[in-house]
Amino acid sequence: MLHRGNPDMTALTMADVCELRCAADSFADRLWVEPVREFYSRSRGKRPSTDPAETFRRSATARINGAHLLLFTIGQVDAAPPGRVDAGSWTSRLAPAGTPPKMTAVIERYLRLHLDANLGREQSVRHFRDALRRLVLWLREAHPEITSFDQLDRKHAEEFLRWLGEQTSEHTGMPLALTTRRSIVTLLARFVNETAAWGWDDVPGRVLFTRGDIPKIARTVPRFIPDHELTALMSAIDQLPDQYQRAALIIARWSGARRDEIRRLAIDCLDAYPDGHPRLRIPVGKGYTERMIPLHPDAAAALRPLIELARTRRARGRFDPSVGRSVEHVFTVRGKLLSKGFLFDLALKTACTTAGLLDSQGRPTISAHRFRHTIGTQLAEGGARLQTIMAVLGHRTPHMSLIYASLSDPTVKQQYQAALDRHLDGVTLAGPAAQALREHRLDPQAVSWLQTNFLKTELELGHCLRLPQEGPCECDLVLTCSKFLTTSDYAPRLRQRLTTEQTLIGDAVERGWDHEVERHQRTADRIKALLSDLGEERQH
Structure with a gap:
């Protein structure tokens, strides 16, 4: 601005941006002069830069690109800013440096086609590139004599899998992670099969990798x-100071949308059903399908201010390759789409x-994707149809949605409860083994055998929960045995x-048999306790 002599920012043109770039490049070239280079190499409290010219060039380029992007976004200049000059896009480095020419040609042809x-x-093509990169780097280390993919055979594939x-x-x-290895092997198998076809x-x-290798x-x-x-988490999210982060997480909570789908929401993504309930349009994502879903009012309330802010800025749209056109996004600041890491x-x-x-x-136990799992589970538990779960979560096939449906299948729960409470449904439990059964402390194998053979365990006054491998019960103190269980069905008995024990107590008293009186009294007291546990104490 000092160079132009005009403080009016709205007067900046593309010619000014180009002139500034040339001036920065010219100054970077001057830094190669030793006195100037030495001066700019000094940095208080830091290690001297080994290449001040290149450091300055990268820093200046980044700042000029930022200003260029802002001017382009607000429509003041028509030419889009270039990509990172110092780093370049990953698409410019499809094959690792030093890859044999024949391999490089195949990799670039294959990835460019996709x-x-x-x-x-x-993102999927980038995964292909990373898988091929691992294969090439392994070949360079283990088999430097191989210069073309047509030299590979099954033996090399097996060595690679072990590596x-x-x-x-x-x-x-x-x-x-197994998921990473699975992705690499799957993508390499596809590369081999497609190029052969x-x-x-x-x-x-030829076939190098089979399904069994995955x-x-x-x-x-x-x-x-x-x-x-x-x-607790939603309360903490409400306290986040950044409105973009707060809105992104609230939308994730109530929509089940993927992270990249949320960050690419367009400014016209929110409308309403005829009854006024908010409705959200999710952009094309992993499922290659745009979808409309109901949105909780809290999420709509968090999104509306950002939409209004984006409309007020009237920023130029960004080209979205997933839809093949320019889109005005909500989650943008100074012309840049906010990253998933930040949001x-x-x-x-x-x-x-x-x-x-x-x-x-000290790492968070909650990831953004767990909001997606939560909304899917809540839909299933609320009785939503499979088609509804697929529509909300954007599943292309019913396979993933079936996981939620089966997890919350009321029929499964009903059958489980029926099996667990077989012959005990609606019945109060009592006895030493009752607590263990209530708290599910019995071995699963024992529970399975008892459910199948419950009738075989019946005694006069209840059931004995001893397993066959424990052998027959050798004690007569059934009422105090840790394996004894009774129910309200046995209250009359x-x-x-x-009554019999009380009669025997009276007879023993008349005969002066104090030991028998004590024995029968203990049994009577135990029966009274069981009846009390069963809620039958008032009937005896």
Whole structure:
């Protein structure tokens, strides 16, 4: 602005931006002059920069690009800013440096085809690149003599699989997760099979990986957030100072949308049903389908101010490759789409810390995806149809939705309860074994056998829960045995036995048999206690 001599920001043009870039480049070139270079290498309290010219160039370029992006977003200049000059896009580095030319040609041809022909989402193509990168880096280390994919055979594939199983994560230092290994092997198998089917040169042209090579992973159930944790977490989210983070998490809570779907919401994403209930349009995402879902009023209230703010700014839309057109997004600041890390990861770390939802290492126990599991579970438990769960969560096939449905299937719960309470439904329990049965402290194998053979356990006054491997009961003190269980069905027999014991007590008193009096009195007292536990004490 000082150079132009005009403080009016609205007068800036594309020519000014280009002139500023040239001036910054010219100054960076001057830094190669030794006296100037030495001066700008000094940094108080920091280690001297080894390359001040390049450091300045990167810093200046980043700031100029930011200003250029802002001017482009508000429509003041028409040319879009370039990408990062110093780093470049991942699409410019599809094959690792040093990859043999024939391999490089195949990798670039394969990945460019998927990108240019829109054969998969950009994120999916990036996963392909990462899988091929691992294979190439392994070949460079283990088989440097191989310079083309057509030299690979099953023996190499088996060596790679063993090597992959020993690798660790660069971020955690832990062994690679099964899901990561599964993705790598699946994508490599697809690469080999597709290039063979297309008849390409310099490719394996044969089966290297089979379905049996794909690591098996446990099929887990959705990890919904328990009510008490959800209440504490939402209270902490309401206290977040940043309105974008707060709105993103509230929308995740009530919509079940994926993180990338929420951050790419358009300014016209919110409307209402005829009755006035809010409705949200979820953009095209992993399922390649746009969808409309009901939205809780709390989430709509958090989203509306951001929509109005975006409309007030009248920012230029960003091209969205998933829909092939320009879109005005809600979660943008100074022309930049806010990252998933900022909207969700950092926000949840703050909220979980406030709510006390941290593990032993101080990490949040709640992830954004668990909101999705929670809304799916709540829909299923509320009796929602399978088609409703699919529509809300954006599942392309019923497979994932069936997990929620089966988890909360009322028929399963009813049959489970019926099996557990077989012959005991609506009956009060008493006896030494009653507490163990109520608290589910019995071995699952024992419960299964008792449910199947309950009639075989019947005694005069109740049931004996001894298992066959424990042998027959060798004590006559049934009423005090830890395996004894009785129910209200046996109350008449217990009262009859109590009457008999009281008669025997009277007879023993008349005969002067003090020991018998004591023995029968203990039995009578025990029967009275059982009747009291069964709520039958007033009837004897």
